[in-house]
Structures are given as C-alpha cells and as structure tokens.
Amino acid sequence: MSNPLAGLSVGAAYGSARPSSLEGPPGERTTRVSGDDWDLEETKPCVEALERGLPGFYLSCFDMLLTDDATWLLKLSEASPAIPVPVPTSAAAAAAMAMATEPDREEPEQCPVIDSQGQSLSPGGLGGPEEERSLEQVQSMVVGEVLKDIETACKLLNITPDPIEWNQANVQKWLLWTEHLYRLPHAGRSFQDLSGRDLCAMSEEDFLQRSPQCGDTLHAHLDIWKSAAWMKERCSISDAKTTGGEELWSEADSSCSGQPIHLWQFLRELLLKPHNYGRCIRWMNKEKGIFKIEDSAHVARLWGLRKNRPAMNYDKLSRSIRQYYKKGIIRKPDVSQRLVYQFVHPV
DNA sequence: AAGTAGGAGGTAT
DNA sequence: ATACCTCCTACTT
Numbered sequence: 001m002s003n004p005l006a007g008l009s010v011g012a013a014y015g016s017a018r019p020s021s022l023e024g025p026p027g028e029r030t031t032r033v034s035g036d037d038w039d040l041e042e043t044k045p046c047v048e049a050l051e052r053g054l055p056g057f058y059l060s061c062f063d064m065l066l067t068d069d070a071t072w073l074l075k076l077s078e079a080s081p082a083i084p085v086p087v088p089t090s091a092a093a094a095a096a097m098a099m100a101t102e103p104d105r106e107e108p109e110q111c112p113v114i115d116s117q118g119q120s121l122s123p124g125g126l127g128g129p130e131e132e133r134s135l136e137q138v139q140s141m142v143v144g145e146v147l148k149d150i151e152t153a154c155k156l157l158n159i160t161p162d163p164i165e166w167n168q169a170n171v172q173k174w175l176l177w178t179e180h181l182y183r184l185p186h187a188g189r190s191f192q193d194l195s196g197r198d199l200c201a202m203s204e205e206d207f208l209q210r211s212p213q214c215g216d217t218l219h220a221h222l223d224i225w226k227s228a229a230w231m232k233e234r235c236s237i238s239d240a241k242t243t244g245g246e247e248l249w250s251e252a253d254s255s256c257s258g259q260p261i262h263l264w265q266f267l268r269e270l271l272l273k274p275h276n277y278g279r280c281i282r283w284m285n286k287e288k289g290i291f292k293i294e295d296s297a298h299v300a301r302l303w304g305l306r307k308n309r310p311a312m313n314y315d316k317l318s319r320s321i322r323q324y325y326k327k328g329i330i331r332k333p334d335v336s337q338r339l340v341y342q343f344v345h346p347v
Numbered sequence: 348a349a350g351t352a353g354g355a356g357g358t359a360t
Numbered sequence: 361a362t363a364c365c366t367c368c369t370a371c372t373t
Contacts, residue, residue: 260360262363296350309365314350320364322352327363338350338373 150228153177162229163222164279166196178221179214187211187218200226200279203297226298227305230276263320264329264343266306267291270299277302289346293339 154161157177159170166174175188190210191199199222207215270277271291280295280302293299296314304312321341324330333342 260363307364311366316365316367318351319353319366323364325352332351336351 146224147228150225161225163196163225164200164229166199168193168195171196171199174225175218178218182217182221184214184217185211187214201295223301230302261306263303263317264324266303267299268343268347270302284340287346288333289343290333291341291343292337293341296339 150161153159153174157170157173159166159173163174171191171194172188175191178184179186179188187210194202202219204216204219207219209215211218267281270281271283271286274282280298281291281293284290284292293314296318300312300314300317303317304310321330325332328344330341331344333340
C-alpha cells in the first residue's frame with residue numbers, strides 16, 4: 001500500500017523471470033517471430049544473485065557498457081562543465097526495458113509476467129509466495145535502478161527528468177549521452193532542431209527517418225525516460241497520499257486497491273492527470289465525459305505496462321473499449337470522431 | 348494507413 | 361461469469 005510502485009509493471013523487462021512453462025499460452029494462432037528479445041540470458045542466476053544480496057546483478061551486460069573512452073565527455077563538457085564520471089548501474093535493466101517498451105516491434109504473443117497486481121506482501125512462506133516476493137523485489141529494484149540512472153544522468157547533463165521540458169540543447173545532450181551509453185552511431189545532427197516536446201511527439205517511424213541506424217533504439221530509450229517520469233509522478237503522489245491522507249487521488253487511483261484495474265478506470269486515471277498524460281489523452285468535454293486519445297500508441301503502451309501485456313497495442317485496446325459499448329460504460333459520442341470516446345456516466 | 352466495429356476463441360480470476 | 365486479450369474480416373476516414 002505504501003509501496004508507490006505496486007501496480008507498476010516492469011515485468012516486461014524481465015520477461016523470462018518465470019518458468020518457461022509460461023512462455024506462451026497454448027493455442028495461439030500466430031507464430032512468435034522471435035522469443036529472443038524477451039529472454040534475458042542468465043536471468044535465473046541474476047535472480048538468485050538478487051536474493052543473496054545482489055552485487056553485480058547487471059554484471060553480465062554491464063562490462064559491455066563500461067568504457068574508458070571518454071571522448072564523449074569532452075563533447076558533453078562543452079555544454080556542462082565539471083562532470084563526474086557516470087556509472088550506469090542499471091544500464092542493462094534500461095536496455096531490457098527498452099526492448100519491452102518498444103511497441104509492436106515483434107509482437108510476442110505473450111511473455112511470462114511478473115504480476116504486479118498481486119499485492120503479495122504475504123509473509124515469506126514456502127515456494128510460491130517466496131518466489132512472488134522475490135519477483136516483486138526484482139521489480140522494484142529494476143524500477144529503482146532505472147530511476148536512479150536517470151537521476152544521475154539528469155545531474156550529469158543538467159537536464160530535467162521529463163523529456164517534454166527539454167530545450168534543443170537538452171535534447172542534444174541526451175542524445176549524446178544515450179549514444180555513448182549504448183554505443184550507437186552519432187545521430188545528433190539529425191535531431192538538431194528539435195525540442196523535447198517535439199521529440200516526445202515523434203513516433204518510432206519519425207525516429208527511424210532521422211536515424212535509420214539507431215532511431216528505433218533512441219525512440220525506445222526516450223520511452224524509458226517518459227515512463228520514468230510517469231513512475232516518478234506516481235511515487236510522489238503515493239508519498240503525498242500516505243502523508244496527506246485520503247483525497248481526490250485515492251478515488252481515482254486503483255493501484256492500491258488490490259483489485260485488478262479495469263481499462264475504463266485506467267483511462268480515467270490518465271485523464272485525471274493531464275499534467276502527465278495530457279500529451280496522449282485528454283478531456284474534450286469533461287462534464288460530458290468526452291475524451292480524446294491523442295497518442296494511441298502511447299496510451300496502449302501504458303496500458304500494456306500496467307497489465308503486463310507487452311504486446312498490447314491500440315488495436316487491442318480499442319477492442320476492449322468497444323466491449324464497453326454493450327456494457328454502457330463507454331460509448332462513441334453523438335458526433336463520432338476518430339479516437340474520441342465518451343464515458344456514459346461521467347463523474 | 349490508421350481507425351472503427353464486432354465476431355470468435357482464448358486466458359485468468 | 362467477468363474482463364479482458366488476441367486475431368480476424370469488413371468497412372470507413
């Protein structure tokens with residue numbers, strides 16, 4: 001309950017943390033293009049290492065990311081002097097998350113999940129509960145490490161965590177940083193004239209257009225930052241809630257209720273936080289409950305994150321919305337517009 | 348191309 | 361049974 005990250009799914013990033021028997025449901029109709037993206041090698045040892053106290057959790061991928069080449073630092077220092085040496089503690093986790101958040105790249109049918117809805121704070125019993133608990137530890141640890149990394153990067157680059165606030169120079173710094181961290185070819189020039197807001201509005205295709213080699217990777221990493229901003233917001237809200245008591249948020253936020261969240265609740269949560277999600281979903285007429293999905297892919301991704309469904313997309317999300325027509329929860333407004341829906345019972 | 352609509356079969360609780 | 365998730369076809373914008 002006080003865990004601000006309960007209900008947050010980073011399970012996708014650790015796709016194979018569950019036994020392989022869960023790898024895919026029987027009877028699925030399409031072939032899984034490639035499961036490799038969802039299998040972090042040596043996950044099991046990693047989890048075990050975690051349980052033992054963790055040092056070197058990310059080591060298998062970490063050494064690859066370390067480098068003594070510091071030329072990038074020189075470039076960066078032009079913009080922000082006196083920078084400490086960065087230590088990307090959770091670079092591997094971030095990379096894994098990048099894969100997970102990248103929308104529909106390969107559409108894995110189903111990947112094993114860490115169910116973050118299960119409020120399994122049950123005392124460490126045997127077998128199942130124990131495993132559940134350790135998976136939760138993994139989850140929150142990954143989230144924590146990713147947030148920490150981003151915080152470090154922010155201090156280092158002197159930029160804000162939320163990409164939307166970046167100016168052109170900030171964007172360049174972030175690009176340089178990301179390119180260095182993940183050894184990507186330089187593409188900064190292709191993004192020269194863009195603010196953070198521009199960047200956030202760009203689809204993966206836009207990224208690829210500007211940088212065919214690594215546009216997809218950059219887009220995925222930006223997604224991590226966006227998601228992190230989202231998580232951070234949740235944290236602060238949760239903290240505020242525990243100190244401040246029950247108010248408006250508690251009614252809207254279902255992440256603490258223990259019940260699996262419904263899609264309509266989730267959409268309303270997003271709508272109630274325009275500061276964070278106004279870019280992807282917003283009220284057109286709050287009184288009438290009419291809202292517009294501005295960025296269908298992003299909303300779908302958020303929903304997939306929340307439900308541990310990495311293969312979620314707008315096609316599926318919208319199908320679920322359409323199931324609400326019959327139930328009288330959501331409908332199309334009288335004047336039907338693309339991506340515009342209406343709550344039948346607005347609050 | 349992306350969105351809309353709804354059938355059909357599947358999973359998880 | 362409920363609430364999706366996934367896949368699909370047909371149609372519209």
